[in-house]
Amino acid sequence: KMAAAVAAAAGGLRRAGWRLWRGRAVFECHFCPPQSALHASAVLRRVSHEQEPFASSSQQQFDSHPSNHQPEQEPQGPRPSYTGQGGQESEDYESEEQLQHRILTAALEFVPEHGWTAEAIAEGAKTLGLSVAAAGMFHSDGSELILHFVSQCNTKLSELLEQEQKLVQLGDAEKKPTDQFLRDAVQARLRMLIPYIDKWPQALSILLLPHNIPSSLNLLTSMIDDIWHYAGDQSTDFNWYTRRAVLTGVYNTTELVMMQDSSPDFEDTWRFLENRIADAMNMGNTANQVQSTGEAVVQGLMGAAVTVSNVGTSSTVR
Amino acid sequence: AVAGLCPCRAVFARRGGALRALCGSLRGLAAGPETHFGFQTVTEEERREKIYQVFESVAKKYDVMNDSMTLGIHRVWKDILVHKMNPSPGTLLLDVAGGTGDIAFRFINYVRSARERQLQRKLRHHQNLSWQEISESYQEDKSKSLGDSQVVVCDINKEMLKVGKQKAQHLGYSEGLSWVLGNAEELPFDDDMFDVYTIAFGIRNVTRIDLALQEAYRVLKPGGRFLCLEFSHVNNPLLSRLYDLYSFQVIPVLGEVIAGDWKSYQYLVESIRRFPPQEELKAMIEDAGFFKVDYQNLNSGIVAIHSGFKL
Numbered sequence: 152k153m154a155a156a157v158a159a160a161a162g163g164l165r166r167a168g169w170r171l172w173r174g175r176a177v178f179e180c181h182f183c184p185p186q187s188a189l190h191a192s193a194v195l196r197r198v199s200h201e202q203e204p205f206a207s208s209s210q211q212q213f214d215s216h217p218s219n220h221q222p223e224q225e226p227q228g229p230r231p232s233y234t235g236q237g238g239q240e241s242e243d244y245e246s247e248e249q250l251q252h253r254i255l256t257a258a259l260e261f262v263p264e265h266g267w268t269a270e271a272i273a274e275g276a277k278t279l280g281l282s283v284a285a286a287g288m289f290h291s292d293g294s295e296l297i298l299h300f301v302s303q304c305n306t307k308l309s310e311l312l313e314q315e316q317k318l319v320q321l322g323d324a325e326k327k328p329t330d331q332f333l334r335d336a337v338q339a340r341l342r343m344l345i346p347y348i349d350k351w352p353q354a355l356s357i358l359l360l361p362h363n364i365p366s367s368l369n370l371l372t373s374m375i376d377d378i379w380h381y382a383g384d385q386s387t388d389f390n391w392y393t394r395r396a397v398l399t400g401v402y403n404t405t406e407l408v409m410m411q412d413s414s415p416d417f418e419d420t421w422r423f424l425e426n427r428i429a430d431a432m433n434m435g436n437t438a439n440q441v442q443s444t445g446e447a448v449v450q451g452l453m454g455a456a457v458t459v460s461n462v463g464t465s466s467t468v469r
Numbered sequence: 470a471v472a473g474l475c476p477c478r479a480v481f482a483r484r485g486g487a488l489r490a491l492c493g494s495l496r497g498l499a500a501g502p503e504t505h506f507g508f509q510t511v512t513e514e515e516r517r518e519k520i521y522q523v524f525e526s527v528a529k530k531y532d533v534m535n536d537s538m539t540l541g542i543h544r545v546w547k548d549i550l551v552h553k554m555n556p557s558p559g560t561l562l563l564d565v566a567g568g569t570g571d572i573a574f575r576f577i578n579y580v581r582s583a584r585e586r587q588l589q590r591k592l593r594h595h596q597n598l599s600w601q602e603i604s605e606s607y608q609e610d611k612s613k614s615l616g617d618s619q620v621v622v623c624d625i626n627k628e629m630l631k632v633g634k635q636k637a638q639h640l641g642y643s644e645g646l647s648w649v650l651g652n653a654e655e656l657p658f659d660d661d662m663f664d665v666y667t668i669a670f671g672i673r674n675v676t677r678i679d680l681a682l683q684e685a686y687r688v689l690k691p692g693g694r695f696l697c698l699e700f701s702h703v704n705n706p707l708l709s710r711l712y713d714l715y716s717f718q719v720i721p722v723l724g725e726v727i728a729g730d731w732k733s734y735q736y737l738v739e740s741i742r743r744f745p746p747q748e749e750l751k752a753m754i755e756d757a758g759f760f761k762v763d764y765q766n767l768n769s770g771i772v773a774i775h776s777g778f779k780l
Contacts, residue, residue: 192760194691194780247760250780270587273557281692282664283557288761288778291555 194281195245251288254279255299259347262300266350267293267357294363297354298370304343305374311339312381329382330428336378337402337428338421341409345417352410375399397434401427504676507739513676520674521626523733524568528628530728531569532636537727538720538734544571546772547669550698551575553765553774554665558584558616563663563688565653565681566671567622568629570636570646577642580618587616621663623651654680658688665689669698673744682757689779695759701766701773702746708769716741747773 258275265271271293273286289295318324327335344351358367375398384394404427409420506516527534535543551572556562558580564572624630630648637646651657653668653675666685675681685695703709716738724734745753747764750773754762759777766773 192758192780195760247780269555270557276692279692282690282694283560283692284554284664284690284694285692285778285780286557287553287555287694287776 195247195250251295252299254281254285254288255296256303258296259300262296262347262350267297267354269293272296292357292360294357294360297357298363298366300347300354301358301367301370304340305370305377307343308336308340308374309377312336312377316381330432332382333378333398333401333431334424334428336381337398337405337424340374340378340402341406341420341424344406344409348409355406355410371399371402375402397431401431505743507736507743516676519736520676523736524626524674525628526730527728527733528568528626528632531629531632532571534724534728534734537723542768543670546698546767547571547575549767550667550669550696550774551579553776554579554667554694554696556580556583556618556665558587558618560618560664561662562618562620562665562667563623563656563658564620565623565651565656565666565668565685566625566674567667567669568624568626568633568671570622570633570642572667572669573620573622573633573646574637574640574642576620577618577645580616580645584616584618619645619647621647621649621658623649623653623656625650625652654684656684656688660687661690662688663690663693665694665696667696667698670700672697672699673740678745678753679757682754682759686758686779691779693779695754695775695777695779697750697754697775699750699773699775700741700744701750701764701770703770704766705769708771712771747775750775 254272254276256275257278258272261271261274265274269286269289269291272289273283276285277283315324319326347354357363372395375395378398379394384391386394401424405420405424408423409417412420414420502513503510504513504516505511506519511519524531539546554562554576556576556579560580562573562576564570564576567573622630622633624633627650630650634648637643649657653671654677666689668681668685672678672681682695689695703712720738721731721734724737725731728734744750747766747770751762751764754775754777757777758779760780762775762777764773764775
């Protein structure tokens with residue numbers, strides 16, 4: 152029992168460590184405000200919000216899910232451009248990062264036409280009233296646009312799963328069995344790709360570029376972790392890793408199948424997904440079966456040995 | 470020997486300059502605050518005049534001298550600048566101190582090929598067009614080979630602009646190009662006009678760099694980009710020694726031999742040494758109100774590209 156408690160504590164620590172490791176990305180502050188901020192920014196909007204000290208907002212990040220590595224709501228470094236009498240009202244300008252997020256979000260609607268390129272970003276900037284040269288803020292291969300889109304999708308998925316969980320807790324909905332839960336979660340996530348499916352292979356290849364691999368891997372693993380968390384995974388042993396590895400494999404292969412699926416509403420893909428999830432579930436059973444079979448075989452051998460020795464002793468006695 | 474030579478000359482010049490400044494202040498009227506011209510100390514008015522004369526005399530041989538001094542590498546630097554800009558068709562560029570048009574021509578080439586790629590992609594999409602639509606698209610192509618992109622070349626020096634216009638005619642650049650006479654410290658343009666502002670090897674010659682940066686901020690559209698290509702501070706000590714040797718021993722000699730003008734190229738080399746290093750220029754650009762200011766060293770600091778956005 153002591154061992155079980157220790158194992159549980161270790162598992163909890165590991166999970167917390169996992170969250171911390173992902174959460175540390177939240178604190179990467181690349182942004183240093185210029186020394187003399189006498190000029191009112193031409194573009195960065197005023198964002199007035201209630202007094203929210205940085206420490207408490209970061210605490211929130213830990214407790215809730217830090218599901219993307221670029222938080223959109225965090226105001227980084229309030230710009231001291233107006234310090235009048237109203238010291239209480241913290242009127243800040245949005246940071247450069249927030250503006251960049253706005254541009255990337257606006258650029259997404261031009262992706263079906265231009266692909267994941269600097270041109271799409273330039274068109275997006277134009278719709279916000281900025282010059283097309285603003286696309287120069289980003290890498291010219293469109294990586295940031297894709298990463299932004301992926302993290303947006305992951306956030307949407309987390310919100311969806313959280314809402315579902317709330318419904319279950321309130322008793323308004325039935326708790327789904329694990330395989331159906333996983334199936335629905337993966338399907339929901341993959342459906343978000345449908346508007347961009349033509350250009351998605353290009354995006355996948357860009358995500359595999361060496362300088363993008365850390366970020367894209369981070370986003371993928373955090374998404375898979377989210378899904379398992381909401382599926383109710385409480386494992387504290389090696390199963391934790393096995394489950395995530397298996398689901399990552401299922402997700403990746405299904406995504407690839409979706410790329411070249413031409414059936415109506417991607418029916419073939421969802422069927423493929425169903426089969427893979429079933430395989431994954433069976434794998435767990437098979438492992439148990441193998442173990443119990445192995446145990447049975449060993450017991451049989453032991454029994455045979457005992458019988459043989461008994462027969463031997465009884466024969467010598469007689 | 471080189472190290473000994475430079476400060477000697479500098480001290481000599483400065484002493485002379487200090488004397489001149491003393492006389493000037495004794496006369497009770499200075500023609501402007503003191504500044505530097507190479508290693509000399511002059512008033513701002515004098516500096517502007519002297520620089521104007523320098524470029525007036527080198528204008529005809531400017532390109533030849535660039536090639537011989539940098540062994541042709543300046544072309545690569547300018548290519549990198551335009552590549553970094555990555556202009557899309559429809560961009561309005563203002564090239565300040567653009568004299569002989571190097572950046573402008575590269576910009577036009579880049580935009581033209583980008584436009585061609587865009588059109589090709591569009592054609593590939595539209596596989597089944599009617600004959601009417603095809604003929605319309607051909608007409609459209611002819612009138613918009615640049616896709617509404619435009620570049621305005623602005624220079625303070627008439628001679629440099631003249632050489633630039635001749636080059637444009639010679640190389641066949643006609644559309645999308647304008648030549649304007651203007652001072653970088655006081656641009657003759659309205660606010661919020663341009664997408665990109667470049668100044669290649671020109672900001673060193675501006676007397677009040679802060680004014681030029683403020684003007685750059687003014688004429689750029691919101692979201693517009695400021696790009697500055699300029700000689701800068703070499704951080705590698707070995708390379709720095711070789712660079713100094715080459716600058717002070719070889720370049721003025723080349724100037725005399727090719728352009729018949731030792732003094733102008735002496736000024737050039739000295740002005741590079743007096744120009745603020747990368748971090749300082751970055752701070753000045755930020756002071757003018759630009760955001761996301763960054764610099765990229767080329768050839769370990771011989772040249773640096775500074776970039777900022779009007780956000």
